[in-house]
């Protein structure tokens with residue numbers, strides 16, 4: 248088999264290949280993606296589904312002067328392979344110093360924006376088109392969006408802003424009828440009503456069937472030929488929806504058929520109006536298991552290339568999100584007033600078991616974080632229902648104003664289960680959940696807490712509604728201990744002393760307590776004894792516990808997996824300043840202010856100067872100790 252992929256160093260090389268060769272190239276691209284992702288894991292199903300459409304677009308248009316703007320950009324692997332990145336960096340996609348799993352402008356001029364949060368492509372593309380027209384340039388702008396993108400309010404705002412006279416603006420809608428999980432809501436119905444019919448003849452047959460169902464007139468309509476069929480088609484197709492927004496609609500077209508797509512895209516060059524090309528694709532296309540189970544293969548774990556089965560995970564320990572999911576099922580069974588909301592992250596947030604058991608009380612609202620938060624405010628308003636809004640830290644950033652105005656200002660006791668609070672490892676800069684404390688702490692009346700283990704997570708979830716005010720419980724996607732202990736009633740604003748010492752006070756947040764205790768052990772070997780406290784609550788702070796510790800300690804370390812700007816360290820520094828503790832020395836250990844790409848947890852901690860060894864060195868060089876000699880055993 249000739250290796251066509253090797254011959255593509257830039258997109259224009261595609262034009263040297265025949266249709267047959269391009270078809271073979273699609274197979275090679277798919278194999279390359281499969282080989283690398285079987286080792287690294289990643290967004291497999293979305294990438295397998297977008298191979299042909301990406302080849303066809305690069306064949307017909309001229310990237311990078313024609314700008315391809317991928318929404319979310321988790322489906323850019325083919326684009327990366329065709330734009331000069333098919334080298335060893337692709338082997339290390341989503342790994343430290345390898346390629347990003349998303350669009351990354353520092354990697355290539357073919358990537359115009361960092362992306363990772365859904366719904367931005369149309370707005371970014373419209374903005375680029377505006378600048379292009381003002382500068383009288385002749386390039387094309389191509390936002391490439393998924394069907395779930397249309398569940399984002401931001402996308403609808405952008406659609407509403409499209410000018411009818413916009414030229415060379417081609418929206419490519421990659422419709423696989425799936426978000427990560429099954430898509431939800433009315434917008435998706437607009438797309439999916441007839442798309443399930445893969446060929447035009449079946450499409451027409453369906454129209455006939457629908458026409459025949461019209462009482463009294465069905466048979467008549469069915470006989471009236473093509474014109475009437477067209478008008479009925481308009482009643483059920485997606486065209487009128489998009490045409491209301493000034494977009495000329497083309498489709499639906501098989502998004503795996505290069506023969507159809509290439510001439511179509513070539514014909515769309517230099518169009519004097521904005522168009523939307525509706526492609527239907529199959530998520531996971533070309534890999535039987537992924538086609539059958541696109542949800543599991545959306546964010547695939549490493550798998551066996553021959554059997555396509557996922558490799559068994561090394562650890563069987565529980566994680567914070569899993570414990571959260573189990574707890575939701577339990578709490579929902581005990582309390583019929585409990586409602587949980589997820590903005591399209593049911594799988595990642597481990598809510599699928601609750602959705603299966605209590606579908607009326609575990610609600611996926613689509614990729615709509617702002618709505619999820621405000622909707623929670625509506626449900627919680629009368630206090631007849633207890634609402635938990637489950638949301639990833641990074642995506643909560645979308646809903647800041649909703650949190651402020653529709654929850655905190657109204658004093659509605661919604662509980663926010665803030666998942667993925669911490670370093671996002673393979674996903675990188677767009678996904679790190681390391682800024683939320685910074686904006687949450689400015690919200691009057693909002694309780695902010697973080698459990699150090701799974702048991703404490705259960706206790707906080709069980710106690711939160713008793714505090715009768717909005718509560719944010721943040722936790723990472725990390726393994727944790729889940730000791731089988733009775734659930735105690737957690738008092739609001741009470742921290743815990745985990746170990747006592749004389750020379751140093753370490754205040755550690757959440758899972759960082761474990762690291763603090765390990766550091767304490769190492770310091771002990773050097774004759775330095777540290778107190779370790781877990782504040783549990785960032786707001787309200789346990790001022791009594793802090794005050795007590797400060798009677799004894801003048802050296803303080805704060806330790807957190809959050810940006811140093813606005814996290815635990817800044818909360819403690821503020822406390823010290825306001826209460827006149829001016830004679831203390833403080834070392835804030837947290838994430839320094841810059842953007843971080845992807846990597847393993849330990850690699851990123853190292854880069855952030857936060858691995859255990861480095862923290863120990865930093866403590867020893869920051870403070871002057873007078874260690875007591877350690878007795879040798």
Ligand SMILES: Cc1ncc(C[n+]2csc(CCOP(=O)(O)OP(=O)(O)O)c2C)c(N)n1
Nearest residue numbers: 293363364365393394395396425426427591
């Ligand atoms: C604001 C935001 N919320 C949630 C996500 C998580 N997320 C990543 S991909 C995805 C589904 C995207 O579906 P679609 O756009 O249809 O593309 P597909 O993967 O089906 O090709 C979601 C919900 C996100 N990236 N951004």
